[in-house]
Amino acid sequence: MNHPTKTLHGLGAEFSSAGALLHAAQKIQSLGFRRWDVYSPFPIHGMDQAMNFKRSKVSLFSLLGGCTGLTTGFVLIYYTSAINYPLIVQGKPYFALEPSLPIFFELTILLTAFGTILGLLLLTLMPRLHHPVFNWDRFKKVSDDGFFLVLESADPRFDAQASRKLLQEIGGDHVSEIYQDPEENPHPARPESEITQ
Amino acid sequence: MSHHPAPLPPAEKLRIERLGILPVLFPVMGILGLSGTFIWGFLGHRDQLAFSYLFAFAVGFTVCAGALFWTLLHHALDADWSVIVRRILESIASCFPVLLVLFLPIAFLFPHDLWHWMTTDLAEDPLLAWKRPFLNEPFFYIRCAFYLLFFSLAGLLYRGLSVRQDADGDPRLTLRLRHTAYGFIPLFVLCLTFAGFDWLMALDHHWYSTMWGVYLFAGCAQSSMALLILISNGLVRTGHLKGLFTVEHNHLMGMLLFAFTVFWGYISFSQYFLQWYANIPEETWFFVYRNTGTWFWYSIFLVVGHFFVPFLLLLTQPAKRTPWRICTAAGWVILMHFVDIYWIIMPNLQLQQSRHAGHVAATTGFHPHILDLLALIGVIGVLGHAFLWLFSRNSIFPARDPRLRESLSVTNWL
Numbered sequence: 001m002n003h004p005t006k007t008l009h010g011l012g013a014e015f016s017s018a019g020a021l022l023h024a025a026q027k028i029q030s031l032g033f034r035r036w037d038v039y040s041p042f043p044i045h046g047m048d049q050a051m052n053f054k055r056s057k058v059s060l061f062s063l064l065g066g067c068t069g070l071t072t073g074f075v076l077i078y079y080t081s082a083i084n085y086p087l088i089v090q091g092k093p094y095f096a097l098e099p100s101l102p103i104f105f106e107l108t109i110l111l112t113a114f115g116t117i118l119g120l121l122l123l124t125l126m127p128r129l130h131h132p133v134f135n136w137d138r139f140k141k142v143s144d145d146g147f148f149l150v151l152e153s154a155d156p157r158f159d160a161q162a163s164r165k166l167l168q169e170i171g172g173d174h175v176s177e178i179y180q181d182p183e184e185n186p187h188p189a190r191p192e193s194e195i196t197q
Numbered sequence: 198m199s200h201h202p203a204p205l206p207p208a209e210k211l212r213i214e215r216l217g218i219l220p221v222l223f224p225v226m227g228i229l230g231l232s233g234t235f236i237w238g239f240l241g242h243r244d245q246l247a248f249s250y251l252f253a254f255a256v257g258f259t260v261c262a263g264a265l266f267w268t269l270l271h272h273a274l275d276a277d278w279s280v281i282v283r284r285i286l287e288s289i290a291s292c293f294p295v296l297l298v299l300f301l302p303i304a305f306l307f308p309h310d311l312w313h314w315m316t317t318d319l320a321e322d323p324l325l326a327w328k329r330p331f332l333n334e335p336f337f338y339i340r341c342a343f344y345l346l347f348f349s350l351a352g353l354l355y356r357g358l359s360v361r362q363d364a365d366g367d368p369r370l371t372l373r374l375r376h377t378a379y380g381f382i383p384l385f386v387l388c389l390t391f392a393g394f395d396w397l398m399a400l401d402h403h404w405y406s407t408m409w410g411v412y413l414f415a416g417c418a419q420s421s422m423a424l425l426i427l428i429s430n431g432l433v434r435t436g437h438l439k440g441l442f443t444v445e446h447n448h449l450m451g452m453l454l455f456a457f458t459v460f461w462g463y464i465s466f467s468q469y470f471l472q473w474y475a476n477i478p479e480e481t482w483f484f485v486y487r488n489t490g491t492w493f494w495y496s497i498f499l500v501v502g503h504f505f506v507p508f509l510l511l512l513t514q515p516a517k518r519t520p521w522r523i524c525t526a527a528g529w530v531i532l533m534h535f536v537d538i539y540w541i542i543m544p545n546l547q548l549q550q551s552r553h554a555g556h557v558a559a560t561t562g563f564h565p566h567i568l569d570l571l572a573l574i575g576v577i578g579v580l581g582h583a584f585l586w587l588f589s590r591n592s593i594f595p596a597r598d599p600r601l602r603e604s605l606s607v608t609n610w611l
Contacts, residue, residue, distance in 0.1 A: 045608075090476065091476075098474070099470075099474065101466065101470070
């Protein structure tokens, strides 16, 4: 498969097991690659450490969401019941902390949840309808029994020849180029027999 | 990837010589504290003595009940991570026979000082007449005996069978303890709830709260988890459990401490909130007494210190994984548990004093007394000594528990 005119997304390699993928990830991480990822049918324990993931920034969005929710709750209650339409109910004060706390709490956790989901989507660049790895025919095994590692060509350490050798050395099978344009590549939905002709 | 599992660690005894002055300190605290409390109290502060002693007893009782709860829960859920610290919990829960002895002065010397309903004239108090089928002295003492005997037997049974497993390694004992736990948990809940009704809520027998049992339970579980964190980290500091107790255990216990901090906040707010909203006099007086004078600031301190401070101290992951930080939070939680129990009991002393003086029952504000501290020191000393004695007799972790390996290799996938 040679596509000189197409943009290279990266090099993909398939591994035989979750353990093999974990070791490969540790190796790639230790060599200092930055733009690469692993794909597996299920979460692999220890992969976060192997890929040296830093603490996620999602919690910052959660905090912002929570603060927004608390402020919204306070302003909503205080403005409506103490300023805009003050009304004595059951001899209780216009504004009291006691009945407001459940609403503060609910709005805080609601907007914390929104903030978390929004932060997650922003940080993972989701939703996204297509990704170059889907252009690789073997990749459809990822939801069944395939364990994959993809080195992206955008990584400064990426070199088409050396990286291919590297992936083979650390135990990768079916090392193949993945291109960005979907049209010139086998579509994952197409049967394999059609691809190989 | 197949390799032989590492051999399990051998049983480890407590090296009491590493504990510094603790083995001497506890008996001294117990003897000086309790004798000081009783001598001082009988020299002229009899009502103060009764309430201070009940306060100290309730602190010991709730912490031990919490430890029994965690032991039962460990078995009922077939938990694995907690095996390494379970002997600590079992030993705390086995202090119940000591609490039974500590309860004797309350039952034989002070009941009429403590429980106003025992001395009230029924003709003056129709509400009490209606509660008489439950609040009468014979039934009260039968209940007290039942609670303390149940807790003592449960504590001794769970520690006893666990120690037997150290010797023979029989996995059927684990199954037996698990099946027993299914029956013991409902009994535990009933005993704890009704003990809370009888000893604490009935101090003010007009007041009632359906949240009371859960409220006490939240404090029990939270304070005993805090104590567990302190003891296990103390063991590591003194060179025990080397390589067995890891940061992951601290993280798990920190999560539970955090969860029960939130649970306590949730329950105590619910109790207050509903009574504030309903505004029924029999219910609201409880909080009015505790909002009078300096009790108001004390109550605010309780809310901030018992909920917000540990909430913020324990919120982040590093806080639970750094020993000094989690121990700071745990120590604070235990102090706030004392504050909580004090807040429950002590306003009732002022109610009794104003009744005896012929006034309307009322509180005057937070007035600490040296007897509060002496009684607390005494009870902590006695229980601490009992704990150390029990804990030093056998291995400090269940060395042949079938789930020990899982407990040693537990990991929180971050």
